Structure formats: C-alpha cells, structure tokens
Amino acid sequence: MASCFRYMPTYPARINLNRKPLGVIGTALLARRNVLELIPEIAVRQPMVSGRTGARWHMVMDPDALRIVLKDRVDDYPKSLVTQLILEPAIGKSLFVAEGAHWRWQRRAAAPAFAQRNVEALAPVMTAAAEASSRRLAQGGVVDVFAETVAATFDVISDVTFSGDEGFDRDAVHGAIDAYIAGAARVSVLDIMGLPRWIPRPGRLASGGDLRRMKQVADDAIRARARSGPRGVPDLLDLLRAGEDPETHRSMTGAELRDNLLTFIVAGHETTALTLAWALYLLAFDPEVQHRAAAEAGAVLGARAATAADVPRLTYIRQIVDEALRLYPPAAFLSRTSRIHDRLGGREVWPGDTIVLPIYALHRHHMLWDDPDSFDPDRFAPGVQRDRFAFLPFGAGPRICIGASFALQEAVIILATLVARLRFQLTDRHPEPRMILTLRPHGGVWLRVEPRA
Numbered sequence: 001m002a003s004c005f006r007y008m009p010t011y012p013a014r015i016n017l018n019r020k021p022l023g024v025i026g027t028a029l030l031a032r033r034n035v036l037e038l039i040p041e042i043a044v045r046q047p048m049v050s051g052r053t054g055a056r057w058h059m060v061m062d063p064d065a066l067r068i069v070l071k072d073r074v075d076d077y078p079k080s081l082v083t084q085l086i087l088e089p090a091i092g093k094s095l096f097v098a099e100g101a102h103w104r105w106q107r108r109a110a111a112p113a114f115a116q117r118n119v120e121a122l123a124p125v126m127t128a129a130a131e132a133s134s135r136r137l138a139q140g141g142v143v144d145v146f147a148e149t150v151a152a153t154f155d156v157i158s159d160v161t162f163s164g165d166e167g168f169d170r171d172a173v174h175g176a177i178d179a180y181i182a183g184a185a186r187v188s189v190l191d192i193m194g195l196p197r198w199i200p201r202p203g204r205l206a207s208g209g210d211l212r213r214m215k216q217v218a219d220d221a222i223r224a225r226a227r228s229g230p231r232g233v234p235d236l237l238d239l240l241r242a243g244e245d246p247e248t249h250r251s252m253t254g255a256e257l258r259d260n261l262l263t264f265i266v267a268g269h270e271t272t273a274l275t276l277a278w279a280l281y282l283l284a285f286d287p288e289v290q291h292r293a294a295a296e297a298g299a300v301l302g303a304r305a306a307t308a309a310d311v312p313r314l315t316y317i318r319q320i321v322d323e324a325l326r327l328y329p330p331a332a333f334l335s336r337t338s339r340i341h342d343r344l345g346g347r348e349v350w351p352g353d354t355i356v357l358p359i360y361a362l363h364r365h366h367m368l369w370d371d372p373d374s375f376d377p378d379r380f381a382p383g384v385q386r387d388r389f390a391f392l393p394f395g396a397g398p399r400i401c402i403g404a405s406f407a408l409q410e411a412v413i414i415l416a417t418l419v420a421r422l423r424f425q426l427t428d429r430h431p432e433p434r435m436i437l438t439l440r441p442h443g444g445v446w447l448r449v450e451p452r453a
C-alpha cells in the first residue's frame with residue numbers, strides 16, 4: 001500500500017562538502033562537476049583553510065580577516081587576475097573589473113544612477129514585470145520557476161538599461177550573455193584554484209561572434225540615444241550619460257557606457273533571478289513560512305502588484321529574500337590576489353597568493369550561525385544582531401555591489417506579488433546547487449503552481 005506520508009527532508013537542498021584531501025587531479029575533476037564541492041567540510045567549522053594546488057590559496061571565513069581583505073586594506077587585495085581574465089572579453093575594463101583610479105572614477109560617475117531616489121523611480125518597471133510574471137504563472141501546473149524568474153528579471157534589466165524602442169535586440173543580448181557565462185565559467189574554476197597548465201582546459205569560448213553581436217547591439221542603442229536625447233523618465237543609459245566624475249568632470253565615452261551597461265545586465269539579471277528562484281523553492285519547502293508570507297503580502301497588497309511604496313511594509317518577504325541569499329548566495333565564491341606579505345587569521349600570506357572568499361561556506365559556518373543549514377527567515381527579524389562580515393551576499397567595503405538596493409527592491413516586489421497570488425509546492429524534482437560562475441539550481445526549480453483562491 002502506498003504510504004500517505006510524504007518524506008520531508010529537514011534541510012533544503014545543500015552540498016555534500018568534501019571530507020577527503022584532494023590532489024590536483026581530484027580538484028580538476030570535481031571543479032568540472034561543481035566548484036562548490038571543492039569546499040572542504042572544515043571550511044564551515046574553521047576560520048581559515050589554506051592549501052596549494054599549483055598556486056597557494058587561502059579560504060577565508062573569519063569575519064575579521066574578511067573585513068581586512070574587503071574593506072581595511074582593499075588596495076592590497078585587488079580582484080584576482082582570473083576574475084579579470086574571465087570578464088574582460090565581455091565587459092572590458094568596466095566598473096566590475098577595473099582597479100585603482102580607473103575603478104574609482106567610474107564608481108563615482110555611476111553612483112547617482114543607483115541612489116535610492118533613482119532606484120525607486122525605476123520601480124514601475126519591476127511592478128510591471130511582477131504583474132506579467134504572475135499572469136504567466138497563474139496558468140498553473142508544474143513549472144520551472146527558475147526559467148520564469150530569468151524571464152522576469154531580464155525584462156526588468158533590459159527595460160531599465162536601454163528602455164527606448166531603439167531596435168535594442170533583447171534576445172540577441174540575452175543569448176550571447178548566456179552562452180558566454182556557460183563557457184567562461186568552466187575555464188575559470190581551474191584557474192581560480194591555480195591548477196597547472198597541463199590540466200586540459202575546455203576550449204576557449206566559441207561565443208566570440210555572439211559577443212561581437214552583443215556589443216554591436218548595445219553600441220547602436222547608445223548612438224541612437226545620443227541622437228534622440230534623454231527619455232521622460234531617465235533609464236540607466238540616460239543616468240550614466242549624465243554621470244561625471246565629481247573630481248575631474250570627465251564623463252564616459254561610448255565604449256565605456258557600453259561596457260558598463262552590459263556589466264549591469266551581466267551582474268544584475270541572473271543574480272536576481274537566482275535569488276527569486278531559490279526563495280520560491282524555500283517557500284515550497286516550508287509551507288508554514290509560505291503561509292505567513294502570503295498573509296503579509298495579501299494584507300499589504302490586496303489584489304495589486306507590489307510597488308516601491310509597499311517595500312518598507314513587506315518586512316517578512318524581505319527576511320525571506322535575505323535568508324535565500326544566505327543559503328544560496330548567487331556570488332558563492334569571490335576571489336582576490338594578495339599584493340603583499342601579510343598575516344590573515346594567523347596565517348602567513350605571500351604576494352601572489354589567491355584569497356578565496358567562499359561566501360557559501362561563510363553563510364553556513366557553525367561558529368556564526370545556529371543550525372546553519374536550516375531555513376529560518378526569523379534570523380533576519382528586525383533587531384537580531386550579527387557581525388556585518390558574517391553575511392556578505394553583496395560583498396562589502398568600497399567594492400560592494402552597486403546594484404544591491406536595486407536587486408533587493410526588485411526581489412521584494414516580485415516575490416510579494418507572486419506569493420500573494422499563487423501557491424507553490426515541491427515536486428519530486430529537487431534542485432541541486434551547482435556553481436557555474438553563479439550558484440545555480442542544476443536541473444531547474446520545478447514547482448507545482450496554482451492560483452490562490
């Protein structure tokens with residue numbers, strides 16, 4: 001007789017962290033499958049783990065050492081060479097990869113575009129995307145919600161970067177970025193761990209043509225905007241065109257505008273889609289949390305889709321977004337290269353060492369979180385104290401994500417609208433966290449979706 005009890009695991013999807021020492025070959029093999037499996041189990045129990053796979057590396061989970069690398073001595077720990085090698089072909093020396101003076105002036109020029117007032121002004125695009133997404137999902141059935149959230153966040157980012165109808169070919173840009181990330185990620189992992197060159201790398205990207213096309217589309221849109229002038233409600237292109245370095249009064253050239261706008265698309269769209277997809281999975285995993293979330297969203301919104309004005313009242317939805325970012329940080333690994341001789345967490349660091357910041361392990365560290373693998377949005381209830389450097393989904397210090405408030409506003413607006421109108425249930429297909437540049441649900445997030453009565 002079939003059992004009427006469904007097996008409910010205690011913990012949502014997680015990685016079996018590695019308990020065996022890995023040699024060079026073992027590292028290479030695992031890296032091909034899933035970088036997250038390279039994290040040794042002791043990384044969620046010890047403040048630092050060091051090793052050598054070709055190059056010397058240190059995994060840092062100690063909040064005080066993280067503060068040094070990300071904030072206090074940021075110039076001594078620039079972004080790793082690997083980060084630059086992977087991203088430069090797509091986004092040039094834009095904000096994300098630049099260092100020193102070239103980074104500083106771009107950050108100053110772009111900052112006003114991401115100021116709270118502008119982020120709020122961009123919210124109607126997010127509300128419209130939430131409305132469209134909930135309409136699509138209301139058809140019900142078993143759906144890969146990750147594919148849905150990717151569609152929703154791509155609508156948002158392409159609308160707020162190039163909002164005009166200037167022949168901006170969204171599909172071409174979307175396709176090129178996806179192909180690029182898939183190719184770039186595989187190359188990167190082996191390099192991050194400093195594996196020797198004789199380990200074969202998968203062929204360099206076959207997407208050179210896609211990249212050229214993507215840049216062409218963006219360049220055409222920028223030239224068209226220069227002719228037509230700004231929109232009524234300025235989008236990111238208008239804001240960036242108007243931006244200038246407050247010190248030198250220099251503004252961005254066409255190529256710099258293009259590289260930065262493409263950076264916003266690359267950095268901002270899949271990361272937010274992942275946050276939403278993992279959050280929906282977690283809500284399906286815990287029906288009680290979902291019930292509470294739906295009650296809050298229903299009370300605040302009624303039948304409306306959420307707007308920027310609702311965000312401050314959607315506090316429990318925000319807690320769920322934070323908890324999803326803790327358990328499944330889209331940027332699960334950051335890396336830096338040391339420029340100096342230093343001591344971090346009592347260990348000696350040499351110039352050229354790779355500093356790995358495994359945010360996934362930090363967020364599940366037993367010294368920093370109670371029962372770290374469990375899903376509990378009340379960890380983020382107002383008033384709960386924690387070390388600033390124990391929760392780093394957006395990084396920290398001067399290189400903190402410039403789009404953090406944009407992403408959080410978008411995630412809260414879309415999640416609240418969806419959960420107020422729809423119910424999500426697990427199916428037999430469980431997502432497996434895998435890192436391919438970002439932390440993705442391998443196989444998708446398949447949930448049963450039905451409209452709420």
Ligand code: HEM
Pocket residue numbers: 079095096097107263264265267268269271272275329330331334335392393394395396398399400401402403404406407408
């Ligand atoms: C949930 C969504 C997002 C997550 C988890 C995320 C995560 C991050 C992280 C961890 C960094 C720091 C990287 C490092 O220190 O090595 C970063 C930087 C950055 N992010 Fe985001 N991001 C998100 C959304 C966005 C959005 C929406 C945009 C733009 C529209 C954006 C644009 C950028 C840029 C330009 C940088 C580089 C900033 C600099 O170096 O000055 N991100 N992001």
